[in-house]
Amino acid sequence: MIETFCLIILGYLIAVFQSSAGVFFQVGLIRLDAIPALICWYSLRQPLPLGMVAVAVLGLFVSVFSTIPMYVFPLSYVLGFLTIRYIISNVLELYPWQIYLLVGFLSLEIIVVQLAGSGNTELVWPWGLFQSGLNAISAPVFFFFFNKIEAILKKMKRKKRDITNE
Amino acid sequence: MPQKKTKSAKKKIIIVVCLLLFLSVLGVVTVRFSGSNIALPAVMMLKDTGDRLQQFLFVPLSRIKTLWESYCDLRETKEENEVLKARLAQLQSEITSYREALIENRRLRQLLDIKRHQNDKTLLAHIVGCDIAPWRAVVTIDRGKKDGLLPDMPVLSQGGVIGRVIETSLSYSKVMLITDYQSRIAALVQRNRARGLLVGQGRKGCSLEYVEKGVDVEIGDTIITSGMDAVFPKGLLLGEVVSVKASDQSNLFQEIKVRPFSDVGKAEEVLILLSTGLSTSDEKDSLSR
Numbered sequence: 001m002i003e004t005f006c007l008i009i010l011g012y013l014i015a016v017f018q019s020s021a022g023v024f025f026q027v028g029l030i031r032l033d034a035i036p037a038l039i040c041w042y043s044l045r046q047p048l049p050l051g052m053v054a055v056a057v058l059g060l061f062v063s064v065f066s067t068i069p070m071y072v073f074p075l076s077y078v079l080g081f082l083t084i085r086y087i088i089s090n091v092l093e094l095y096p097w098q099i100y101l102l103v104g105f106l107s108l109e110i111i112v113v114q115l116a117g118s119g120n121t122e123l124v125w126p127w128g129l130f131q132s133g134l135n136a137i138s139a140p141v142f143f144f145f146f147n148k149i150e151a152i153l154k155k156m157k158r159k160k161r162d163i164t165n166e
Numbered sequence: 167m168p169q170k171k172t173k174s175a176k177k178k179i180i181i182v183v184c185l186l187l188f189l190s191v192l193g194v195v196t197v198r199f200s201g202s203n204i205a206l207p208a209v210m211m212l213k214d215t216g217d218r219l220q221q222f223l224f225v226p227l228s229r230i231k232t233l234w235e236s237y238c239d240l241r242e243t244k245e246e247n248e249v250l251k252a253r254l255a256q257l258q259s260e261i262t263s264y265r266e267a268l269i270e271n272r273r274l275r276q277l278l279d280i281k282r283h284q285n286d287k288t289l290l291a292h293i294v295g296c297d298i299a300p301w302r303a304v305v306t307i308d309r310g311k312k313d314g315l316l317p318d319m320p321v322l323s324q325g326g327v328i329g330r331v332i333e334t335s336l337s338y339s340k341v342m343l344i345t346d347y348q349s350r351i352a353a354l355v356q357r358n359r360a361r362g363l364l365v366g367q368g369r370k371g372c373s374l375e376y377v378e379k380g381v382d383v384e385i386g387d388t389i390i391t392s393g394m395d396a397v398f399p400k401g402l403l404l405g406e407v408v409s410v411k412a413s414d415q416s417n418l419f420q421e422i423k424v425r426p427f428s429d430v431g432k433a434e435e436v437l438i439l440l441s442t443g444l445s446t447s448d449e450k451d452s453l454s455r
Contacts, residue, residue, distance in 0.1 A: 016216065019298045019306075020223035023431075024231060028369060031300045050178070053185045064209075064216040065298040067333055067340050114299060120347050123301050123368075131300070 002153045004054045006146065007042045011035060011058040019065040029127040035062065036107040036135045037142035039077055043084035043106075044099070055081045072117030076110040083109060096140070104136030210335045217306050217338035220295035228434075232266065270434075276324040277437050287440040288322075289313060293433060294338070303346035303366065305329075307436060310337040314440055318397050322437045325427030326403030327351070327391060331438065344372055344404065345430050352394035353404055355387050364389060364404055364424060372405060374422040381420070383410050389424055399439070403427050 014034045025032040039055060046054065059074030066073070084106060088094065094102070111128040115121050277290065295306035309315050311334050319331040321341050329349070333340040342349055349366035353374060362377040377383060387407040393400030404426065411421040 015298055016219045017223060019216075020220040020295045021227045022298065022300065023296050024227065026300055029301045033300075049182050053182060057185070061212075062298060064213050065220070065295075067297060067302060067304045067342070068299055115301070118299065118302065118348075120301055123347075127301060 002150060002157065003042055003045045004050060006150055006153065007038060007046075007054055008058055008061070010146070010149065011038055012061045014038065015062045015065050028130075029123065030131045030134055032138060033107070033131065033135055034138075034142045036080070036110055036132075037103050037139045038146060039080055039110075040084060040099070040103045040106050040139070041143055041146045043081045044088060044094075048085065051085070052078055052081055068114060068118040072114055075117070076113035079113060080106045080110050099143070100136050100139040103139040104132045107132035107135035213335040214310075214337055217295065217335065220306055221308060221338075224294045273324055273435055277322075277435060289315075289438045289440055291321075291339075291436050291438055293436065297340075301347065301368065303329075303343040303349075303368065303430065304332070305341050305343065307339050307341055307438075308337065309438065310334050310339050312336055315339050315438060320398045320402065320439045322402065322439065323428040323433045323435070325429060326405070327398060328426075328428040328430060328433055328436055330397055341436070343430050344426055344428070345369070350395075351398060351404065352392045353389050354392040355381075355383055355407075356390050357384075357387050358382060361392055361394070362389075362422070367423075370423070371408075372424040372426055374407070374424050375419060377420050377422055378418065379412060379420055383407060383420060383422055385410060 018031070018033065018035075022031050035058075039058075042055070043051065055077045056074040059077040060070070062077075063070045063073040084102065087102065108128065111131055112121075112124055115123055115128060274290075289309060291307040291309040293305045294308050297304040307321075315331055315334045317331055317334060320327060321329045321331060327344060329341045329343040329346070331339050332342045344351060344364065344366055345368060346366040347368055349364075349372075351364040352361070353364040354361045355374075355377075358381070360377055360381045360383060362374040364372050365375050367373050374383075374389060385407055389404040389407065391398040391400060391402040391404060405424040406427065407422055408425045409421075409423040
């Protein structure tokens with residue numbers, strides 16, 4: 001449940017930040033994007049069906065900050081989530097570099113769906129690929145932050161439980 | 167113990183079913199009302215909250231950006247004169263604030279000038295955010311339905327047309343800039359009245375399409391709105407032709423690149439035309455000049 005909480009609250013805050021400060025981190029048509037990394041991080045932890053619903057809810061929240069049709073964000077995030085769940089169900093263990101590669105792949109999938117949904121498929125090359133590359137490269141930093149936040153929340157929860165037990 | 171487990175499992179199932187139901191209802195309602203101009207109060211509230219948060223972050227971040235730029239300026243001077251560094255820093259910050267005020271003053275004067283020449287009712291708005299998708303040239307402005315804004319209202323900046331309103335919530339609106347890939351504006355070449363369609367090309371600016379090969383279009387020609395799209399009044403400034411290519415034989419039309427007059431990437435304030443009655447006279451051409 002902590003992961004779900006992290007996903008929705010963090011995802012919304014990231015969307016607010018990116019839509020207000022996004023242009024400062026933009027080069028051409030690419031910019032720093034933490035949401036694909038967050039979805040990948042969450043997908044590796046949370047199985048169906050709650051995971052899928054949570055990702056769809058995040059998509060609805062994020063779509064508020066865009067003029068792309070409302071269904072596109074939930075659809076792209078759910079597809080990304082399902083892909084990651086499928087991949088990890090067929091893999092015994094993922095090395096960190098493979099996880100970051102997965103972020104790149106997931107980003108590409110999300111971007112393709114979003115570009116198709118907004119009628120700009122011609123931008124997949126080169127901007128879509130560059131954006132997924134950037135997302136994969138920046139993923140270790142974002143994963144570090146998400147893990148830290150998760151650890152803090154777990155610690156808080158443990159403390160609360162200890163107090164209740166006492 | 168097993169009873170407890172069953173209870174919690176039931177609870178989870180109920181939560182998931184409720185969420186699915188909520189999403190389905192939301193989906194159905196969205197599809198039902200898409201296309202019509204009816205906005206759901208919950209969606210509108212959500213958009214308003216998001217935009218408010220955007221504005222809350224955008225203003226301090228812009229200040230930080232200005233400060234950062236001042237710092238960069240200062241660093242260059244520092245190498246030249248180490249002794250005057252402290253004094254220069256003080257002066258620089260003062261100059262930055264004066265310059266900021268001067269630039270703002272100039273911008274507002276230009277907007278006021280457009281407003282004076284425009285017969286229609288106008289409204290000033292500030293840009294407070296951008297679209298989360300980097301390929302969309304869409305900005306959020308701090309005016310909404312309560313200020314009388316409606317979709318398809320033209321938006322101007324110092325140079326001329328900058329875009330049009332595409333979505334409104336109670337206090338905020340989204341403006342599609344003329345460089346957006348989805349943007350299409352009916353335009354004409356001011357010199358010879360040749361008609362075309364101004365299409366957004368993202369960071370490359372715009373292009374004037376569907377102008378036949380025989381038509382005389384030159385570099386430096388001014389492009390204005392033709393009023394044929396029933397969105398923009400006739401005669402508003404759009405941009406300047408920067409390149410003309412006849413393209414290959416299979417293509418019937420010329421390839422014309424247009425640089426918008428409005429500084430799309432740097433605009434901070436915009437003017438919205440509230441009444442968009444289409445003019446048939448050419449008077450507005452000269453007035454908007």
